[in-house]
Amino acid sequence: MSSRRDNTTTKLDDAARAGWLYYIAGNTQDEIAAKLGISRQSAQRMVSLAVSEGLVKVRLDHPIANCLELASRLKKQFDLRFAEVVPTDPASSSTTLGVAEVGAEEMARWLKSPEAIIMAIGTGRTLKAAIEQLSPMECPQHKIVSLTGSIAPDGSAAFYNVIFNIADAIKARSFPMPLPVIASSPEERELLHAQTMIRPVLELAAKADVTFLGIGDLGDDAPLYLDGFVSQGELKALQKAGGVGEILGWSFDSEGRMLEGLTNERVASAPIPSGGNSLVIALAKGAKKRPAIAAAVKGHLINGLITDEATAAALLKA
Amino acid sequence: MSSRRDNTTTKLDDAARAGWLYYIAGNTQDEIAAKLGISRQSAQRMVSLAVSEGLVKVRLDHPIANCLELASRLKKQFDLRFAEVVPTDPASSSTTLGVAEVGAEEMARWLKSPEAIIMAIGTGRTLKAAIEQLSPMECPQHKIVSLTGSIAPDGSAAFYNVIFNIADAIKARSFPMPLPVIASSPEERELLHAQTMIRPVLELAAKADVTFLGIGDLGDDAPLYLDGFVSQGELKALQKAGGVGEILGWSFDSEGRMLEGLTNERVASAPIPSGGNSLVIALAKGAKKRPAIAAAVKGHLINGLITDEATAAALLKA
DNA sequence: TCATTTAATGAGTAATTGCCCATATTAATA
């Protein structure tokens, strides 16, 4: 008892133990209670704690035929180098369910590489959900670079910036970008990018081997607006100019062409990587994002996509 | 659906889908049944098929998980009735850290039993460290019996004899063994064992419900030698005869076979309990003790083990 | 075609689990 660090640690240890006995060893909660000398209710609490703390990871090792089919058609039709489709749960309103898990797996696959890679990371709710699924690992050989600013309009750390969450789970060198997402003027953007702290990050970003990012819609409740990065007026202007989506703050029209002027001339994020071998994977699903995703794949802003069955089917039909 | 090859494939696909909806999306089987248009029972069958076909993989992201895994493999491979593995702290040089705490917990678990039990106790540094972790408790119903002498070669109370330390913490009837660990001759051993004070202790020891003991190595700095129970010459002889470890002073070779003659014909300790239901748990870890532990489990000198991750992994590899 | 075997289905039921609530225990604070 003396060597234990603190209460939380002990509790998580016990939870892990209970979770192991339940999920791996196949004990019932009654059996666990007996083995651990606690009541059944406590055993139940521990198991559920292990789940809610994310200690328990469930994976399904089966290429569900329809998903596979859709993925391969997506790859072909939109000239993608990577596509993954997860089943749609019609009843769930989650905008990340499934996509986040698969995204995390794909990230982990890259991070497991013994060779040093540069992984670039965007931002957004979906990506954040994916990061939460990442299992801790040590990979000091890799560099993880943020493509977009970590500063919210009010000066605080942006909630949906994920580079710091990654750094918690993955022991790799990480490069955040201490910038706002959108500067107040083109001049300020240039000034910010000229900073000695920023330039190496931008250079690193341009050389990324693989990039994971989210896609935002430009509807009336666009994340860019909800999070306060653009004003309502600016959003209206983007919509009027034909904008249907944004990546890293860069807005584009339904053909995937970047909009000229407007907020785009003040976006402080790095450009979307597009070098020859660089893999740019977007994580996105949902009816609301469909036009944005369609535009992004049409305009080859991305060359990889993780989405769900319904979205994939809709993309193929359009 | 067009690409499905045959019935089995389809079934597995559906099972995978059901498994996904259940484990990843968190649906109940009723919901799955509704969504897939099948009965609840069929949904249940599909989910369980997904599990039995190994489509569902559960992983536990916690250091404890590996320990539990190792423990269950130890139990299986060495036919142990009890095995507990604690995480290895690579930074610590302690030979008892973790093992002592868990040993104490296990002792406490037994002592909490309302039914009267006989607990036998060996000796050694690890065991002493374990006893120090014991919380005081009242259990007059139990008997605690020492398996080995409490007299150092110089006639003083042996430092690493732990029965008296137990008696401090635990209010139970305790039975020390006022003997040397190794007598000066086989004859003296017989004489000592014939004493009216000793015989009941030996009889009690033979009936122990559970035994906790340490394992000593027979390297050049064997505890048996350091504590002055055997001379350097005797130690060399033991090594030459193939001795790799000792329990209670009884030396054995790498297969866990007791050595013939030498100091073994003068050991005054009780024999290692081995009755049908008796649980004999050793507390030991560390590279130095590895051959001794391996021999003890191979030769079934013990049927319970508390050790650490590194030692457990090495034992399994050997 | 018909008998026979085999697999699939759903009803019923026992076992297991999730959760709420009252109580006890522990920790924090005055």
Add this chain to the structure above:
DNA sequence: TATTAATATGGGCAATTACTCATTAAATGA
């Protein structure tokens, strides 16, 4: 030290899941 707040515990019950069994549908082969 006494009081209060926070937390943990176990009883009880409803929801969920696992399993058995009888029945039905499909497949097989003469």
